[in-house]
Amino acid sequence: MFRFNHFNFNVIDLERSIKFYNEALGLKPVREKNAADGSYKLVFLGDGESDFSLELTWLRDREKPYDLGEGEFHLAFTVEDMEAAHAKHESLGCICFENTAMGVYFIEDPDGYWIEIVRKK
Numbered sequence: 001m002f003r004f005n006h007f008n009f010n011v012i013d014l015e016r017s018i019k020f021y022n023e024a025l026g027l028k029p030v031r032e033k034n035a036a037d038g039s040y041k042l043v044f045l046g047d048g049e050s051d052f053s054l055e056l057t058w059l060r061d062r063e064k065p066y067d068l069g070e071g072e073f074h075l076a077f078t079v080e081d082m083e084a085a086h087a088k089h090e091s092l093g094c095i096c097f098e099n100t101a102m103g104v105y106f107i108e109d110p111d112g113y114w115i116e117i118v119r120k121k
Contacts, residue, residue, distance in 0.1 A: 014058035076116040
């Protein structure tokens, strides 16, 4: 049987991304892997409840932003207090799209990845 383990986002500024995910979603590093030659670093972020993690990959030689194509993919998080979450993200200035009819909204990370925020059922 297969189970979800992690999802990856490649990032330009690892420390900026770690800070964003901590401030916006409360994610914290749970493990990391460093290349012996310093060419890359992987930092896995967790929510403290599930086994699923978000892998942030930093490549030393990458200087320009990643091409995210048409951006038709996203990661989603559930939250119990949607109003408090929305207020927090509004204060961080990271809300990039709202679908009030569906009751969801999206935040954008420093590299342009979208994260959907959904009310927990």
